Amino acid sequence: MNITFSATHVIKRYGGVVALADGNLSVRSGEVLALMGANGSGKSTLSKIITGVVAPDAGQLLLDGQPIRFSSPQMARAHGIAAVYQELSLIPDLTVAENIWLAHEPTRLGRVDTRAITRRTTALLELFRGTIQPGLQPDTAVGDLPPDERQIVEILKTLAWEPRLIILDEATASLDTQQVNRLCELIADWKARDMAIVMVSHRMEEVFRLADRATVLRSGAYVGDVATAETSEAALVQMMIEGGVSPRQATTPNPGAIAVRAELDNIHTRTLHGVSLTINAGEILGLGGLGGQGQPDVLLALFGAIPYRGTISLDGAPVRFRHPHQAMQRRLAYVPGDRGREGLLANRSILENLQLPSWSRYGWFTRMRQAHADGEAVAKTLRLVRDSLRAPASSLSGGNAQKLVLGKWLLRDPNVLLLNDPTKGIDVGAKGEFYRLLTELRNQGVAIVLYSSDDDELLGLCDRVLVMRDGQISATLQGPTLTRTALVSASMSAAQAEVA
Amino acid sequence: MKRFTLNPVVIALLLAAGLFALGGVIRPGFANYTLALNILRLAAFLAIVAAGQTLVVISGGEGIDLSVGAVVTLGAILVFRIANGSNALLLPALALALLVGALIGAINGVGITLLRVPPLVMTLGMTGVVGGLILVITQGRLVGAPAPALNALVSRPLVFGIPGVVLLWLVLGGLMWVLLERTVYGKQLFAIGMNRTTARLSGVRVPLVVIATYALSSMLAALGGVVLLGYTQNVFLNLGAPYTLPSIAAVVVGGTLIAGGMGSYWGTMAGALVLTILTSLLTALTLPESARQIIYGLTLLALLAVYGRERGLRQ
Numbered sequence: 001m002n003i004t005f006s007a008t009h010v011i012k013r014y015g016g017v018v019a020l021a022d023g024n025l026s027v028r029s030g031e032v033l034a035l036m037g038a039n040g041s042g043k044s045t046l047s048k049i050i051t052g053v054v055a056p057d058a059g060q061l062l063l064d065g066q067p068i069r070f071s072s073p074q075m076a077r078a079h080g081i082a083a084v085y086q087e088l089s090l091i092p093d094l095t096v097a098e099n100i101w102l103a104h105e106p107t108r109l110g111r112v113d114t115r116a117i118t119r120r121t122t123a124l125l126e127l128f129r130g131t132i133q134p135g136l137q138p139d140t141a142v143g144d145l146p147p148d149e150r151q152i153v154e155i156l157k158t159l160a161w162e163p164r165l166i167i168l169d170e171a172t173a174s175l176d177t178q179q180v181n182r183l184c185e186l187i188a189d190w191k192a193r194d195m196a197i198v199m200v201s202h203r204m205e206e207v208f209r210l211a212d213r214a215t216v217l218r219s220g221a222y223v224g225d226v227a228t229a230e231t232s233e234a235a236l237v238q239m240m241i242e243g244g245v246s247p248r249q250a251t252t253p254n255p256g257a258i259a260v261r262a263e264l265d266n267i268h269t270r271t272l273h274g275v276s277l278t279i280n281a282g283e284i285l286g287l288g289g290l291g292g293q294g295q296p297d298v299l300l301a302l303f304g305a306i307p308y309r310g311t312i313s314l315d316g317a318p319v320r321f322r323h324p325h326q327a328m329q330r331r332l333a334y335v336p337g338d339r340g341r342e343g344l345l346a347n348r349s350i351l352e353n354l355q356l357p358s359w360s361r362y363g364w365f366t367r368m369r370q371a372h373a374d375g376e377a378v379a380k381t382l383r384l385v386r387d388s389l390r391a392p393a394s395s396l397s398g399g400n401a402q403k404l405v406l407g408k409w410l411l412r413d414p415n416v417l418l419l420n421d422p423t424k425g426i427d428v429g430a431k432g433e434f435y436r437l438l439t440e441l442r443n444q445g446v447a448i449v450l451y452s453s454d455d456d457e458l459l460g461l462c463d464r465v466l467v468m469r470d471g472q473i474s475a476t477l478q479g480p481t482l483t484r485t486a487l488v489s490a491s492m493s494a495a496q497a498e499v500a
Numbered sequence: 501m502k503r504f505t506l507n508p509v510v511i512a513l514l515l516a517a518g519l520f521a522l523g524g525v526i527r528p529g530f531a532n533y534t535l536a537l538n539i540l541r542l543a544a545f546l547a548i549v550a551a552g553q554t555l556v557v558i559s560g561g562e563g564i565d566l567s568v569g570a571v572v573t574l575g576a577i578l579v580f581r582i583a584n585g586s587n588a589l590l591l592p593a594l595a596l597a598l599l600v601g602a603l604i605g606a607i608n609g610v611g612i613t614l615l616r617v618p619p620l621v622m623t624l625g626m627t628g629v630v631g632g633l634i635l636v637i638t639q640g641r642l643v644g645a646p647a648p649a650l651n652a653l654v655s656r657p658l659v660f661g662i663p664g665v666v667l668l669w670l671v672l673g674g675l676m677w678v679l680l681e682r683t684v685y686g687k688q689l690f691a692i693g694m695n696r697t698t699a700r701l702s703g704v705r706v707p708l709v710v711i712a713t714y715a716l717s718s719m720l721a722a723l724g725g726v727v728l729l730g731y732t733q734n735v736f737l738n739l740g741a742p743y744t745l746p747s748i749a750a751v752v753v754g755g756t757l758i759a760g761g762m763g764s765y766w767g768t769m770a771g772a773l774v775l776t777i778l779t780s781l782l783t784a785l786t787l788p789e790s791a792r793q794i795i796y797g798l799t800l801l802a803l804l805a806v807y808g809r810e811r812g813l814r815q
Binding site: 334336344345346352355356357364 | 678681684690691694697698699700701702703704705761762
């Protein structure tokens with residue numbers, strides 16, 4: 001049962017982007033280690049390398065003193081290493097028991113032993129009894145479960161592999177207090193039974209409650225290890241950011257008078273729980289915080305793409321958009337984060353991508369020459385690197401494809417621009433050009449709302465940043481309070497007073 | 501992207517020419533002007549029905565219209581009964597047939613978008629409904645007469661012995677090009693076929709475009725039925741059924757992506773020619789019916805397999 005595991009100088013690159021420059025971590029039986037870091041610090045990459053999901057480019061993994069390379073998660077599991085991920089891996093149409101035992105069903109005489117499966121699933125469910133509905137049985141379909149119980153099934157599924165080293169990646173995100181408490185008891189129990197536990201968590205209170213030690217990463221590199229008994233929340237935040245000083249270049253305030261362009265009042269959606277904010281003309285408003293705190297829903301509700309409760313007003317008058325085309329008529333524009341799935345028509349031409357929202361301007365019998373000329377003009381503003389506007393959008397590089405997604409709105413002269421993590425996965429050069437475009441638009445008086453998972457982007461580009469946590473705004477940072485320290489600590493701590 | 505690829509329309513046209521020449525070699529006398537004109541005329545009926553099918557397949561979302569055959573029959577029967585041999589009543593009868601067709605298609609579209617019935621199931625169900633509707637209209641007795649003008653349009657040679665229906669087909673080809681390449685509807689149709697989320701987030705009202713597409717498909721099927729009536733001079737309950745599957749085959753042979761978002765009506769026109777020539781050739785070979793069907797099916801499979809390799813499905 002005993003295990004020691006370490007990773008030293010692990011490196012992982014994705015194309016030109018270095019996700020992990022120097023990953024180090026060690027953990028042994030009977031220990032709870034917290035793996036910590038701000039957005040983009042490489043902690044997910046490191047945990048994926050440990051569990052064999054991703055193969056490292058360089059570095060060494062040692063298991064019980066022996067060098068090892070995992071070629072797949074199956075191989076890692078065979079060595080007793082398994083992870084609970086926040087992206088749910090359950091199949092909705094299968095039952096709880098079928099999901100938990102998928103691919104390692106207990107067998108008897110070569111046939112799946114359904115009785116053993118039911119018995120062992122019931123035993124697993126007992127671990128969480130009292131915090132889950134009595135109706136949750138081995139034969140319940142996973143699709144019928146609420147998110148918290150799915151997360152519990154996910155934990156049990158990992159547990160069914162009887163791992164020696166278990167990795168909990170934000171496993172508490174969708175659990176209620178009772179369930180979190182039960183999980184904490186279980187973790188203490190696993191620890192007593194000589195399991196090793198690595199928890200990737202953003203919640204300071206859980207880290208201090210459970211972990212013996214914390215390993216901190218910053219920008220893909222190892223910063224240090226610290227015993228939780230000998231540190232404080234503030235000291236950990238300091239380790240996660242570069243010395244606590246913000247290298248932010250002060251953005252020049254926009255000379256134009258600030259006019260309120262849009263107001264959201266007490267907006268509720270599936271992930272938002274009462275969000276109120278104002279959006280000003282000539283301002284870049286940042287939405288920050290950790291991933292999955294409801295930031296995209298702010299943009300989508302405003303753009304009329306999802307249903308919501310609450311009031312949205314535009315230029316002082318209440319509006320209720322039920323479809324993006326209504327929002328577009330009021331000169332709103334939305335740039336999605338997932339280009340391939342939501343922003344592009346991959347096999348259609350660049351021109352058709354650019355003009356998709358605007359074809360109706362070119363008359364009954366589309367004036368193609370005009371449409372093409374307008375497309376060329378925008379491509380020039382964007383400095384779009386392309387063969388010809390007739391080439392398919394899929395021929396563009398990531399950065400140019402993202403410019404294209406922005407470009408289709410420039411043709412419509414928007415006055416509210418909503419951006420959903422637009423620079424994810426594009427290279428530094430293209431990012432710079434994208435920032436230049438945004439700053440130009442802001443100076444022309446466009447109201448820009450930017451959700452970004454990149455803290456540097458928020459610090460360097462925004463006039464004001466709202467930090468979101470659990471579907472609510474947990475802090476407003478502006479002027480002197482807009483610092484890296486404030487941004488990171490507002491993202492991580494539950495109780496954060498409004499700093500205005 | 502510098503890979504050498506042949507335009508699917510060109511492939512289909514070359515194939516049509518090749519099959520025609522092959523017919524001339526195997527069976528001297530196959531490749532003559534009169535027979536060529538007859539093939540064009542037969543291909544026109546198929547291609548008019550397949551025009552709507554092209555739109556439906558381009559619209560994506562597993563788009564397919566299995567009700568075209570039934571609507572062809574309905575269109576023919578309506579004109580047969582209402583015009584009843586009178587040229588004066590032909591236009592009102594035609595208008596009514598097109599309207600009823602559009603209505604049926606709109607119902608398909610509403611079922612597919614608002615009720616989320618898969619297109620295959622929705623249009624298959626509609627085939628049954630239209631079949632029942634035909635029985636209600638006819639009361640089991642197919643009374644009426646073809647309008648003489650209709651027969652003249654389809655069969656009488658207009659220029660160089662080319663029958664009117666072929667010219668009508670060419671006009672339709674031009675209109676379809678305008679519809680697909682030079683109207684907002686066409687641009688949005690390709691967009692929803694390629695990626696419905698992107699289309700919606702760019703302001704396209706996806707359900708409206710889908711409903712319009714199925715309405716157009718049934719309307720064109722009804723038109724196909726009326727034109728077919730000019731050729732057959734008579735109606736029967738099974739008139740349109742043989743057009744359903746070939747209309748889909750013509751679209752795919754013409755290079756339109758079955759997954760949607762890419763394609764053209766030129767391709768479908770070429771596809772209809774390929775299928776019609778193949779059928780005529782097999783008929784000319786005086787093989788037994790069973791052998792003809794097997795060869796026809798195998799040829800289709802071979803064609804589609806080659807296309808799958810050539811173009812690939814999306815991504």
